[in-house]
Every structure is written in structure tokens, then in C-alpha cells.
Amino acid sequence: MTETRQDGRAYGVDSEVGPLRTVMLHRPGNELRRLTPRNNDKLLFDGIPWVGRAQDEHDAFAQALRDRDVEVLYLGELLTEALDDPAARAQAITGATEDLRLGDTLRDYLRAALGELDPAQLAETLMAGIRNDEVRAGGLVTSLLAHEDFLIDPLPNLLFTRDSSVWIRDSVAVTSLAMPARMRETQLTEVIYTYHPRFAGVDKVYDHQLEHVEGGDVLALGPGVLAVGVGERTTPAGVERLAQRVFAKDLAHTVLAVPIAQQRATMHLDTVCTMVDTDAVLMYPNMAEQMRALAVTTDGDQLHVAEPEPFLVAAAKALGIDTLRRIDTGLDPVTAEREQWDDGNNTLAVAPRVCIAYERTVETNARLEESGIEVVRISGSELGSGRGGPRCMSCPVLRAPTAT
Numbered sequence: 295m296t297e298t299r300q301d302g303r304a305y306g307v308d309s310e311v312g313p314l315r316t317v318m319l320h321r322p323g324n325e326l327r328r329l330t331p332r333n334n335d336k337l338l339f340d341g342i343p344w345v346g347r348a349q350d351e352h353d354a355f356a357q358a359l360r361d362r363d364v365e366v367l368y369l370g371e372l373l374t375e376a377l378d379d380p381a382a383r384a385q386a387i388t389g390a391t392e393d394l395r396l397g398d399t400l401r402d403y404l405r406a407a408l409g410e411l412d413p414a415q416l417a418e419t420l421m422a423g424i425r426n427d428e429v430r431a432g433g434l435v436t437s438l439l440a441h442e443d444f445l446i447d448p449l450p451n452l453l454f455t456r457d458s459s460v461w462i463r464d465s466v467a468v469t470s471l472a473m474p475a476r477m478r479e480t481q482l483t484e485v486i487y488t489y490h491p492r493f494a495g496v497d498k499v500y501d502h503q504l505e506h507v508e509g510g511d512v513l514a515l516g517p518g519v520l521a522v523g524v525g526e527r528t529t530p531a532g533v534e535r536l537a538q539r540v541f542a543k544d545l546a547h548t549v550l551a552v553p554i555a556q557q558r559a560t561m562h563l564d565t566v567c568t569m570v571d572t573d574a575v576l577m578y579p580n581m582a583e584q585m586r587a588l589a590v591t592t593d594g595d596q597l598h599v600a601e602p603e604p605f606l607v608a609a610a611k612a613l614g615i616d617t618l619r620r621i622d623t624g625l626d627p628v629t630a631e632r633e634q635w636d637d638g639n640n641t642l643a644v645a646p647r648v649c650i651a652y653e654r655t656v657e658t659n660a661r662l663e664e665s666g667i668e669v670v671r672i673s674g675s676e677l678g679s680g681r682g683g684p685r686c687m688s689c690p691v692l693r694a695p696t697a698t
């Protein structure tokens with residue numbers, strides 16, 4: 295049963311660690327079956343996952359959440375339900391076929407063909423894409439394209455629901471993804487939040503046509519305080535725009551802009567830093583010392599940007615606490631680097647001092663436990679090939695407030 299908060303809403307997130315009540319996941323499906331050695335780099339996977347095993351691992355992840363009384367929503371199901379609405383269908387079909395590579399003839403053909411599908415088939419097609427040899431479109435463009443070319447690209451990174459939307463208090467930010475392979479994902483989250491009855495009337499604080507901001511970069515350190523990584527994905531202009539938007543709606547009083555290295559291993563802030571308690575963060579030791587933050591605030595008119603400070607200092611100040619504890623994994627740099635690559639720093643807190651982590655990051659997990667954090671281990675040998683851990687694979691929709 296859906297838990298509703300005292301104000302009657304079934305959504306809202308104002309911390310990283312408040313007891314998790316509702317989360318949106320995406321069970322990997324046919325979109326992963328589109329990955330080949332020829333396209334996996336472009337589609338941002340480091341290998342070709344065994345899909346059946348990835349689904350088993352994902353089901354175990356969902357079960358671990360349900361065992362802790364978390365309601366699990368699936369993106370694919372929400373999308374199917376949203377696509378019952380004719381306006382949602384029209385928007386989704388237009389978005390999926392606006393690619394200039396198609397040309398008019400093929401576009402018209404695809405629009406008509408997609409229009410014939412029922413909501414479940416349409417959702418499946420929007421997620422898994424369409425290959426040239428799967429349709430009998432006819433015409434010049436079809437003839438010139440290779441059989442295996444995609445007319446609508448598959449979206450294997452839907453698995454990482456963290457990135458395509460993020461709840462900031464009672465508002466949702468539909469994000470603006472930077473990598474071409476992922477941009478279309480937010481057309482789907484936009485459809486869900488606009489047309490699914492569960493989210494009727496929800497306030498949207500960001501949209502997918504604005505400057506790039508990815509959900510994996512956005513951490514709700516505590517009520518009113520966001521940390522936003524700026525690196526390979528979220529741009530400086532993105533964090534500026536997000537700050538303007540959240541301040542205008544009074545959703546935060548401080549946004550910490552946190553520069554992170556522009557490389558794949560550290561693509562999002564949550565690949566190097568996740569919270570495991572109201573006042574404790576797990577940080578990648580090889581970067582912890584250098585991490586700086588620029589505190590952004592507002593006087594109601596303009597943004598004020600403070601000088602860079604050590605991340606933990608700036609974060610504690612913004613939260614109004616003495617210190618934010620860094621869980622020191624004490625790992626040697628090589629072990630730390632290996633475990634960070636395997637998403638050891640990408641934990642998902644289900645409550646203060648309880649987090650979900652991949653079992654393979656043995657040393658990081660052991661250090662967390664030594665620091666008093668309960669670790670719920672899940673296997674991720676196949677899921678991990680997309681380079682994302684439990685936090686990346688989850689979009690919290692409702693968290694209870696933490697005790698103050």
C-alpha cells in the first residue's frame with residue numbers, strides 16, 4: 295500500500311538518507327539485448343551483459359528494497375500506464391521520431407506504425423528502439439541505411455533511473471542528459487510525470503530542454519541543501535540554472551557546486567561520494583582531499599557564489615552542523631581505485647546507517663560496517679557492466695524526513 299505523508303502527498307525527498315518509502319527502478323529488458331561489441335561504447339556500456347542474469351540480479355535488488363518496506367515502482371509500467379492518454383502517446387511518438395536522420399518518408403511511416411501499437415507495445419518500442427530490418431518502411435532512406443542501423447535508438451541506460459529525474463522536495467526535476475545515447479530517456483520521464491495519474495499536478499522544477507544536469511550529480515545533503523557535481527555530465531551552466539530554479543521555488547537555500555574530474559570513472563558526483571547517515575558520507579579516498587565546493591546562495595534576486603572550500607567544510611556549514619563525517623575506507627590507492635570503478639562508493643541509503651551496496655566491493659563494504667553502517671549486499675556482476683551501482687539504479691520518489 296502506498297504510504298502517504300501527513301500532507302497527503304505520495305512523493306517528496308529532502309535528504310539522501312531519510313527512510314526510503316517509494317523508489318522508481320527500471321527492470322532491464324530488451325533494450326539491453328540491443329548491445330553489441332560494435333555499439334556498446336557508444337551506448338555507454340563496458341561490456342555485453344547476460345540479460346537473464348542481469349534481470350535476476352535486478353529482481354534481487356528490488357526484493358531487498360521490498361524487504362525493507364520500500365514500494366518499488368517500475369519505469370516501464372509507469373510509462374505504459376501514462377501512454378493510455380492520447381496526448382501522452384502523441385508527445386512520445388513525436389519525440390521518438392524527430393531525429394533528422396529519418397527524413398520525411400521514414401518519419402511519417404514510423405509515426406503511423408507507432409500509432410497502431412497498444413500502450414505496452416509502444417512503451418516497449420520506445421525503450422528497446424527499432425532496427426531498420428524490423429520494419430518494411432520502403433523509400434530511399436531505408437534502402438540506404440544498413441539493416442542493423444537503428445531508426446529509433448535503444449535506451450539501455452534506462453536502468454539508471456537516478457539520472458533521468460530527481461525529486462527535490464515535492465518537485466521533480468526532469469533532467470537534461472548530456473550524452474547523445476541517453477538524451478531520449480528524459481522524453482520518457484517527462485511523459486510519465488506529465489501524464490501518469492499518480493503524478494497529476496506535480497510541480498516540475500527542471501526540464502529536459504534546459505542546460506545539462508544529470509540526477510547522479512545531485513545529492514540532497516539535507517533539507518534545503520543540494521550538492522551538485524559539475525564534470526563530464528552536469529555543466530557549469532546546468533548547475534547555475536538548477537540553482538536559479540530551486541531558489542525561485544524555495545526548494546533549497548544552498549546549492550554546493552562541486553567540480554569533479556571530467557572522466558568516465560567519475561562521471562557523476564555519486565560515483566565518488568554518497569551519504570550513509572545524516573552526518574556521514576562515504577567518499578572515494580583518492581579524491582576526498584581535493585574535493586572543493588562553491589556555495590551558491592541567493593538574496594532573492596541574484597546568485598551569490600562563495601570562494602571554493604573543502605567539500606566537507608562547505609557541506610557542514612550549509613547543513614548547520616559542526617562536521618560532516620567522512621567514512622574513511624582507509625584503502626590503499628589501487629584497491630580504492632578498483633572498488634570505486636566497481637561502484638563501491640555508489641551506495642543507496644534506505645535509512646540512516648543502512649545502505650545497499652554491490653557485494654563485489656568487499657573492502658569498502660567491510661570498512662562501512664566497521665564504521666557502524668549496515669550493508670545490504672546485492673550481486674551486480676551483470677548489472678555493473680553499465681557502470682552504475684545501487685544509487686544509480688534508483689530514483690527515490692518518497693523518503694520520510696530524518697529525525698531532527
Ligand SMILES: NC(=O)NCCC[C@H](N)C(=O)O
Nearest residue numbers: 338454510562680681682686
Ligand atoms: N549516477 C550514475 O553514476 N549513473 C550511472 C550511469 C551509467 C551509464 N552507463 C552512463 O554512462 O551514463
